[in-house]
Amino acid sequence: MTDNANTPRNLIINADCIDAMRSFDRGTVDFILTDPPYVTRFRDRQGRTVANDDNGRWLRPAFNQMHRVLKDGGFAVSFYGWNKVDLFMDAWKAAGFRVVGHLVFRKRYASSSRFLRYEHEQAYLLAKGNVSLPDNPIPDVLDFPYTGNKLHPTQKPVEALRPLIEAFTKPGELVLDPFCGSGSTLAAAQQLGRDWTGIELDGNHSRTAGKRLAFRQHSRAAA
Structure with missing residues:
Protein backbone atom coordinates (compact mmCIF):
# COMPACT_ATOMS: atom_id res chain seq x y z
CA MET A 1 0.00 0.00 0.00
CA THR A 2 1.32 3.48 -0.84
CA ASP A 3 0.02 6.96 -0.20
CA ASN A 4 1.52 7.88 -3.55
CA ALA A 5 4.37 6.61 -5.69
CA ASN A 6 7.08 8.36 -3.69
CA THR A 7 5.93 7.97 -0.09
CA PRO A 8 5.99 4.29 0.83
CA ARG A 9 3.85 2.73 3.54
CA ASN A 10 4.42 -0.46 5.51
CA LEU A 11 7.92 -0.83 4.13
CA ILE A 12 11.41 -1.03 5.62
CA ILE A 13 14.06 0.67 3.50
CA ASN A 14 17.71 -0.37 3.93
CA ALA A 15 19.44 2.89 3.02
CA ASP A 16 20.87 6.14 4.30
CA CYS A 17 17.81 7.96 5.65
CA ILE A 18 18.77 11.29 4.12
CA ASP A 19 18.88 9.78 0.63
CA ALA A 20 15.69 7.80 1.22
CA MET A 21 13.67 10.74 2.52
CA ARG A 22 14.75 12.93 -0.41
CA SER A 23 12.67 10.63 -2.61
CA PHE A 24 9.54 11.08 -0.46
CA ASP A 25 6.96 13.68 -1.35
CA ARG A 26 6.79 16.79 0.82
CA GLY A 27 4.27 16.86 3.67
CA THR A 28 3.07 13.25 3.45
CA VAL A 29 4.07 11.85 6.87
CA ASP A 30 1.69 12.26 9.83
CA PHE A 31 4.10 11.62 12.72
CA ILE A 32 7.80 10.90 13.22
CA LEU A 33 9.10 8.88 16.17
CA THR A 34 12.78 8.12 16.06
CA ASP A 35 15.83 7.16 18.10
CA PRO A 36 18.84 8.49 16.17
CA GLY A 47 31.11 -4.63 21.78
CA ASP A 53 27.39 7.40 16.24
CA ASP A 54 30.94 8.70 15.85
CA ASN A 55 30.01 11.95 14.11
CA GLY A 56 27.23 14.55 13.88
CA ARG A 57 27.52 15.44 10.19
CA TRP A 58 24.18 13.76 9.43
CA LEU A 59 22.18 15.66 12.05
CA ARG A 60 21.23 18.81 10.13
CA PRO A 61 20.47 17.16 6.76
CA ALA A 62 18.51 14.32 8.39
CA PHE A 63 16.24 16.59 10.43
CA ASN A 64 15.87 18.94 7.48
CA GLN A 65 14.42 16.05 5.48
CA MET A 66 12.21 14.98 8.39
CA HIS A 67 10.76 18.48 8.57
CA ARG A 68 10.19 18.50 4.80
CA VAL A 69 8.29 15.19 4.67
CA LEU A 70 6.22 15.84 7.81
CA LYS A 71 2.78 17.35 7.26
CA ASP A 72 2.14 20.92 8.40
CA GLY A 73 0.69 20.70 11.88
CA GLY A 74 2.51 17.41 12.52
CA PHE A 75 4.62 16.32 15.46
CA ALA A 76 7.95 14.53 15.79
CA VAL A 77 9.46 12.86 18.85
CA SER A 78 13.22 12.43 18.84
CA PHE A 79 15.34 10.73 21.45
CA TYR A 80 18.76 12.35 21.87
CA GLY A 81 22.02 12.10 23.79
CA TRP A 82 21.81 14.37 26.83
CA ASN A 83 25.49 15.36 26.62
CA LYS A 84 25.10 16.33 22.94
CA VAL A 85 21.84 18.25 23.35
CA ASP A 86 23.42 21.35 21.81
CA LEU A 87 24.00 19.53 18.52
CA PHE A 88 20.48 18.12 18.46
CA MET A 89 18.81 21.40 19.41
CA ASP A 90 20.77 23.20 16.70
CA ALA A 91 19.66 20.66 14.08
CA TRP A 92 15.99 20.73 15.14
CA LYS A 93 15.75 24.51 15.10
CA ALA A 94 17.73 24.86 11.87
CA ALA A 95 15.26 22.48 10.21
CA GLY A 96 12.33 24.60 11.35
CA PHE A 97 10.97 22.53 14.23
CA ARG A 98 9.59 24.17 17.36
CA VAL A 99 10.34 22.49 20.69
CA VAL A 100 7.01 22.06 22.48
CA GLY A 101 7.66 19.38 25.10
CA HIS A 102 10.18 17.17 26.84
CA LEU A 103 9.77 13.49 27.74
CA VAL A 104 11.56 11.42 30.35
CA PHE A 105 11.46 7.63 30.21
CA ARG A 106 11.96 6.18 33.67
CA LYS A 107 14.03 3.00 33.92
CA ARG A 108 13.97 0.55 36.80
CA TYR A 109 17.64 -0.19 36.18
CA ALA A 110 20.84 1.73 35.50
CA SER A 111 22.12 1.56 31.93
CA SER A 112 25.50 2.71 33.24
CA SER A 113 27.06 4.21 36.37
CA ARG A 114 29.66 6.95 36.28
CA PHE A 115 29.13 10.34 37.95
CA LEU A 116 25.52 9.22 38.46
CA ARG A 117 23.45 6.10 37.98
CA TYR A 118 21.83 6.69 34.60
CA GLU A 119 18.25 5.50 35.00
CA HIS A 120 16.35 7.40 32.33
CA GLU A 121 16.13 8.11 28.61
CA GLN A 122 14.90 11.38 27.19
CA ALA A 123 13.26 12.81 24.08
CA TYR A 124 11.90 16.12 22.84
CA LEU A 125 8.49 16.72 21.31
CA LEU A 126 8.87 18.82 18.17
CA ALA A 127 6.19 20.57 16.13
CA LYS A 128 5.94 21.75 12.54
CA GLY A 129 3.79 24.79 11.87
CA ASN A 130 0.53 25.45 13.66
CA VAL A 131 -0.33 22.32 15.61
CA SER A 132 -3.49 21.36 17.48
CA LEU A 133 -3.36 20.19 21.07
CA PRO A 134 -3.87 16.43 21.52
CA GLY A 148 17.38 -6.82 27.23
CA ASN A 149 18.68 -5.19 24.02
CA LYS A 150 18.47 -8.60 22.36
CA LEU A 151 17.60 -7.27 18.92
CA HIS A 152 19.62 -4.03 18.90
CA PRO A 153 22.27 -2.49 21.20
CA THR A 154 19.96 0.46 22.02
CA GLN A 155 16.58 -1.27 21.59
CA LYS A 156 13.59 0.74 22.77
CA PRO A 157 10.58 -0.99 24.38
CA VAL A 158 7.41 -1.02 22.31
CA GLU A 159 5.39 -0.40 25.48
CA ALA A 160 7.05 3.02 25.95
CA LEU A 161 6.42 4.07 22.35
CA ARG A 162 2.77 3.12 21.97
CA PRO A 163 1.41 6.02 24.12
CA LEU A 164 3.21 8.54 21.87
CA ILE A 165 1.79 7.09 18.67
CA GLU A 166 -1.67 6.84 20.19
CA ALA A 167 -1.58 10.47 21.38
CA PHE A 168 -0.34 12.07 18.17
CA THR A 169 -1.90 9.97 15.40
CA LYS A 170 -5.15 8.39 14.32
CA PRO A 171 -5.64 4.88 12.92
CA GLY A 172 -4.50 4.62 9.33
CA GLU A 173 -2.11 7.57 9.53
CA LEU A 174 1.55 7.22 8.60
CA VAL A 175 4.32 6.95 11.23
CA LEU A 176 7.92 7.35 10.03
CA ASP A 177 11.08 6.22 11.82
CA PRO A 178 14.18 7.23 9.80
CA PHE A 179 16.50 5.39 12.24
CA CYS A 180 14.32 2.37 12.81
CA LEU A 192 -2.15 0.38 16.96
CA GLY A 193 -3.44 0.11 13.39
CA ARG A 194 -1.25 2.85 11.97
CA ASP A 195 0.72 2.64 8.74
CA TRP A 196 4.47 2.86 9.11
CA THR A 197 7.68 3.37 7.20
CA GLY A 198 11.12 2.50 8.55
CA ILE A 199 14.56 3.42 7.24
CA GLU A 200 17.69 1.71 8.55
CA LEU A 201 21.28 2.02 7.33
CA ASP A 202 22.53 -1.25 8.87
CA GLY A 203 21.53 -4.23 6.76
CA ASN A 204 21.47 -6.65 9.67
CA HIS A 205 19.15 -4.45 11.71
CA SER A 206 16.86 -3.80 8.75
CA ARG A 207 16.54 -7.56 8.25
CA THR A 208 15.77 -8.00 11.94
CA ALA A 209 13.05 -5.36 11.69
CA GLY A 210 11.68 -6.99 8.57
CA LYS A 211 11.34 -10.34 10.31
CA ARG A 212 9.81 -8.68 13.35
CA LEU A 213 7.20 -6.85 11.29
CA ALA A 214 6.64 -9.82 8.98
CA PHE A 215 6.70 -7.46 6.03
CA ARG A 216 9.00 -7.29 3.05
CA GLN A 217 11.86 -4.82 3.06
CA HIS A 218 13.21 -2.76 0.21
CA SER A 219 16.96 -2.42 -0.28
CA ARG A 220 18.75 0.54 -1.76
CA ALA A 221 22.43 1.11 -2.09
CA ALA A 222 23.53 3.21 0.85
CA ALA A 223 25.57 6.29 0.05
Missing part, protein backbone atom coordinates in the same frame (compact mmCIF):
# COMPACT_ATOMS: atom_id res chain seq x y z
CA PRO A 37 22.47 7.86 17.13
CA TYR A 38 23.40 9.88 20.19
CA VAL A 39 26.84 10.92 18.81
CA THR A 40 28.52 9.36 21.84
CA ARG A 41 30.60 6.55 20.27
CA PHE A 42 28.39 4.06 22.09
CA ARG A 43 29.67 0.52 22.62
CA ASP A 44 27.72 -1.99 24.68
CA ARG A 45 29.08 -4.77 26.86
CA GLN A 46 29.13 -7.11 23.86
CA ARG A 48 28.16 -3.68 19.56
CA THR A 49 28.16 -0.17 18.13
CA VAL A 50 25.66 2.10 16.31
CA ALA A 51 26.27 3.32 12.75
CA ASN A 52 27.17 7.02 12.46
CA ASP A 135 -7.29 15.33 22.74
CA ASN A 136 -5.76 13.37 25.63
CA PRO A 137 -2.29 14.68 26.57
CA ILE A 138 -0.03 11.98 27.96
CA PRO A 139 2.31 12.42 30.94
CA ASP A 140 5.80 13.70 30.23
CA VAL A 141 7.25 10.90 32.39
CA LEU A 142 6.71 7.38 31.06
CA ASP A 143 7.89 3.96 32.18
CA PHE A 144 10.62 2.28 30.16
CA PRO A 145 10.55 -1.53 30.53
CA TYR A 146 13.81 -3.39 30.02
CA THR A 147 14.14 -4.99 26.58
CA GLY A 181 16.91 -0.09 14.14
CA SER A 182 15.19 -3.34 15.02
CA GLY A 183 11.76 -1.84 14.38
CA SER A 184 10.30 -0.99 17.80
CA THR A 185 8.53 2.15 16.53
CA LEU A 186 7.17 0.23 13.57
CA ALA A 187 5.91 -2.60 15.78
CA ALA A 188 4.15 -0.10 18.05
CA ALA A 189 2.53 1.59 15.05
CA GLN A 190 1.45 -1.72 13.57
CA GLN A 191 -0.11 -2.84 16.87
Whole structure:
Protein backbone atom coordinates (compact mmCIF):
# COMPACT_ATOMS: atom_id res chain seq x y z
CA MET A 1 0.00 0.00 0.00
CA THR A 2 1.32 3.48 -0.84
CA ASP A 3 0.02 6.96 -0.20
CA ASN A 4 1.52 7.88 -3.55
CA ALA A 5 4.37 6.61 -5.69
CA ASN A 6 7.08 8.36 -3.69
CA THR A 7 5.93 7.97 -0.09
CA PRO A 8 5.99 4.29 0.83
CA ARG A 9 3.85 2.73 3.54
CA ASN A 10 4.42 -0.46 5.51
CA LEU A 11 7.92 -0.83 4.13
CA ILE A 12 11.41 -1.03 5.62
CA ILE A 13 14.06 0.67 3.50
CA ASN A 14 17.71 -0.37 3.93
CA ALA A 15 19.44 2.89 3.02
CA ASP A 16 20.87 6.14 4.30
CA CYS A 17 17.81 7.96 5.65
CA ILE A 18 18.77 11.29 4.12
CA ASP A 19 18.88 9.78 0.63
CA ALA A 20 15.69 7.80 1.22
CA MET A 21 13.67 10.74 2.52
CA ARG A 22 14.75 12.93 -0.41
CA SER A 23 12.67 10.63 -2.61
CA PHE A 24 9.54 11.08 -0.46
CA ASP A 25 6.96 13.68 -1.35
CA ARG A 26 6.79 16.79 0.82
CA GLY A 27 4.27 16.86 3.67
CA THR A 28 3.07 13.25 3.45
CA VAL A 29 4.07 11.85 6.87
CA ASP A 30 1.69 12.26 9.83
CA PHE A 31 4.10 11.62 12.72
CA ILE A 32 7.80 10.90 13.22
CA LEU A 33 9.10 8.88 16.17
CA THR A 34 12.78 8.12 16.06
CA ASP A 35 15.83 7.16 18.10
CA PRO A 36 18.84 8.49 16.17
CA PRO A 37 22.47 7.86 17.13
CA TYR A 38 23.40 9.88 20.19
CA VAL A 39 26.84 10.92 18.81
CA THR A 40 28.52 9.36 21.84
CA ARG A 41 30.60 6.55 20.27
CA PHE A 42 28.39 4.06 22.09
CA ARG A 43 29.67 0.52 22.62
CA ASP A 44 27.72 -1.99 24.68
CA ARG A 45 29.08 -4.77 26.86
CA GLN A 46 29.13 -7.11 23.86
CA GLY A 47 31.11 -4.63 21.78
CA ARG A 48 28.16 -3.68 19.56
CA THR A 49 28.16 -0.17 18.13
CA VAL A 50 25.66 2.10 16.31
CA ALA A 51 26.27 3.32 12.75
CA ASN A 52 27.17 7.02 12.46
CA ASP A 53 27.39 7.40 16.24
CA ASP A 54 30.94 8.70 15.85
CA ASN A 55 30.01 11.95 14.11
CA GLY A 56 27.23 14.55 13.88
CA ARG A 57 27.52 15.44 10.19
CA TRP A 58 24.18 13.76 9.43
CA LEU A 59 22.18 15.66 12.05
CA ARG A 60 21.23 18.81 10.13
CA PRO A 61 20.47 17.16 6.76
CA ALA A 62 18.51 14.32 8.39
CA PHE A 63 16.24 16.59 10.43
CA ASN A 64 15.87 18.94 7.48
CA GLN A 65 14.42 16.05 5.48
CA MET A 66 12.21 14.98 8.39
CA HIS A 67 10.76 18.48 8.57
CA ARG A 68 10.19 18.50 4.80
CA VAL A 69 8.29 15.19 4.67
CA LEU A 70 6.22 15.84 7.81
CA LYS A 71 2.78 17.35 7.26
CA ASP A 72 2.14 20.92 8.40
CA GLY A 73 0.69 20.70 11.88
CA GLY A 74 2.51 17.41 12.52
CA PHE A 75 4.62 16.32 15.46
CA ALA A 76 7.95 14.53 15.79
CA VAL A 77 9.46 12.86 18.85
CA SER A 78 13.22 12.43 18.84
CA PHE A 79 15.34 10.73 21.45
CA TYR A 80 18.76 12.35 21.87
CA GLY A 81 22.02 12.10 23.79
CA TRP A 82 21.81 14.37 26.83
CA ASN A 83 25.49 15.36 26.62
CA LYS A 84 25.10 16.33 22.94
CA VAL A 85 21.84 18.25 23.35
CA ASP A 86 23.42 21.35 21.81
CA LEU A 87 24.00 19.53 18.52
CA PHE A 88 20.48 18.12 18.46
CA MET A 89 18.81 21.40 19.41
CA ASP A 90 20.77 23.20 16.70
CA ALA A 91 19.66 20.66 14.08
CA TRP A 92 15.99 20.73 15.14
CA LYS A 93 15.75 24.51 15.10
CA ALA A 94 17.73 24.86 11.87
CA ALA A 95 15.26 22.48 10.21
CA GLY A 96 12.33 24.60 11.35
CA PHE A 97 10.97 22.53 14.23
CA ARG A 98 9.59 24.17 17.36
CA VAL A 99 10.34 22.49 20.69
CA VAL A 100 7.01 22.06 22.48
CA GLY A 101 7.66 19.38 25.10
CA HIS A 102 10.18 17.17 26.84
CA LEU A 103 9.77 13.49 27.74
CA VAL A 104 11.56 11.42 30.35
CA PHE A 105 11.46 7.63 30.21
CA ARG A 106 11.96 6.18 33.67
CA LYS A 107 14.03 3.00 33.92
CA ARG A 108 13.97 0.55 36.80
CA TYR A 109 17.64 -0.19 36.18
CA ALA A 110 20.84 1.73 35.50
CA SER A 111 22.12 1.56 31.93
CA SER A 112 25.50 2.71 33.24
CA SER A 113 27.06 4.21 36.37
CA ARG A 114 29.66 6.95 36.28
CA PHE A 115 29.13 10.34 37.95
CA LEU A 116 25.52 9.22 38.46
CA ARG A 117 23.45 6.10 37.98
CA TYR A 118 21.83 6.69 34.60
CA GLU A 119 18.25 5.50 35.00
CA HIS A 120 16.35 7.40 32.33
CA GLU A 121 16.13 8.11 28.61
CA GLN A 122 14.90 11.38 27.19
CA ALA A 123 13.26 12.81 24.08
CA TYR A 124 11.90 16.12 22.84
CA LEU A 125 8.49 16.72 21.31
CA LEU A 126 8.87 18.82 18.17
CA ALA A 127 6.19 20.57 16.13
CA LYS A 128 5.94 21.75 12.54
CA GLY A 129 3.79 24.79 11.87
CA ASN A 130 0.53 25.45 13.66
CA VAL A 131 -0.33 22.32 15.61
CA SER A 132 -3.49 21.36 17.48
CA LEU A 133 -3.36 20.19 21.07
CA PRO A 134 -3.87 16.43 21.52
CA ASP A 135 -7.29 15.33 22.74
CA ASN A 136 -5.76 13.37 25.63
CA PRO A 137 -2.29 14.68 26.57
CA ILE A 138 -0.03 11.98 27.96
CA PRO A 139 2.31 12.42 30.94
CA ASP A 140 5.80 13.70 30.23
CA VAL A 141 7.25 10.90 32.39
CA LEU A 142 6.71 7.38 31.06
CA ASP A 143 7.89 3.96 32.18
CA PHE A 144 10.62 2.28 30.16
CA PRO A 145 10.55 -1.53 30.53
CA TYR A 146 13.81 -3.39 30.02
CA THR A 147 14.14 -4.99 26.58
CA GLY A 148 17.38 -6.82 27.23
CA ASN A 149 18.68 -5.19 24.02
CA LYS A 150 18.47 -8.60 22.36
CA LEU A 151 17.60 -7.27 18.92
CA HIS A 152 19.62 -4.03 18.90
CA PRO A 153 22.27 -2.49 21.20
CA THR A 154 19.96 0.46 22.02
CA GLN A 155 16.58 -1.27 21.59
CA LYS A 156 13.59 0.74 22.77
CA PRO A 157 10.58 -0.99 24.38
CA VAL A 158 7.41 -1.02 22.31
CA GLU A 159 5.39 -0.40 25.48
CA ALA A 160 7.05 3.02 25.95
CA LEU A 161 6.42 4.07 22.35
CA ARG A 162 2.77 3.12 21.97
CA PRO A 163 1.41 6.02 24.12
CA LEU A 164 3.21 8.54 21.87
CA ILE A 165 1.79 7.09 18.67
CA GLU A 166 -1.67 6.84 20.19
CA ALA A 167 -1.58 10.47 21.38
CA PHE A 168 -0.34 12.07 18.17
CA THR A 169 -1.90 9.97 15.40
CA LYS A 170 -5.15 8.39 14.32
CA PRO A 171 -5.64 4.88 12.92
CA GLY A 172 -4.50 4.62 9.33
CA GLU A 173 -2.11 7.57 9.53
CA LEU A 174 1.55 7.22 8.60
CA VAL A 175 4.32 6.95 11.23
CA LEU A 176 7.92 7.35 10.03
CA ASP A 177 11.08 6.22 11.82
CA PRO A 178 14.18 7.23 9.80
CA PHE A 179 16.50 5.39 12.24
CA CYS A 180 14.32 2.37 12.81
CA GLY A 181 16.91 -0.09 14.14
CA SER A 182 15.19 -3.34 15.02
CA GLY A 183 11.76 -1.84 14.38
CA SER A 184 10.30 -0.99 17.80
CA THR A 185 8.53 2.15 16.53
CA LEU A 186 7.17 0.23 13.57
CA ALA A 187 5.91 -2.60 15.78
CA ALA A 188 4.15 -0.10 18.05
CA ALA A 189 2.53 1.59 15.05
CA GLN A 190 1.45 -1.72 13.57
CA GLN A 191 -0.11 -2.84 16.87
CA LEU A 192 -2.15 0.38 16.96
CA GLY A 193 -3.44 0.11 13.39
CA ARG A 194 -1.25 2.85 11.97
CA ASP A 195 0.72 2.64 8.74
CA TRP A 196 4.47 2.86 9.11
CA THR A 197 7.68 3.37 7.20
CA GLY A 198 11.12 2.50 8.55
CA ILE A 199 14.56 3.42 7.24
CA GLU A 200 17.69 1.71 8.55
CA LEU A 201 21.28 2.02 7.33
CA ASP A 202 22.53 -1.25 8.87
CA GLY A 203 21.53 -4.23 6.76
CA ASN A 204 21.47 -6.65 9.67
CA HIS A 205 19.15 -4.45 11.71
CA SER A 206 16.86 -3.80 8.75
CA ARG A 207 16.54 -7.56 8.25
CA THR A 208 15.77 -8.00 11.94
CA ALA A 209 13.05 -5.36 11.69
CA GLY A 210 11.68 -6.99 8.57
CA LYS A 211 11.34 -10.34 10.31
CA ARG A 212 9.81 -8.68 13.35
CA LEU A 213 7.20 -6.85 11.29
CA ALA A 214 6.64 -9.82 8.98
CA PHE A 215 6.70 -7.46 6.03
CA ARG A 216 9.00 -7.29 3.05
CA GLN A 217 11.86 -4.82 3.06
CA HIS A 218 13.21 -2.76 0.21
CA SER A 219 16.96 -2.42 -0.28
CA ARG A 220 18.75 0.54 -1.76
CA ALA A 221 22.43 1.11 -2.09
CA ALA A 222 23.53 3.21 0.85
CA ALA A 223 25.57 6.29 0.05
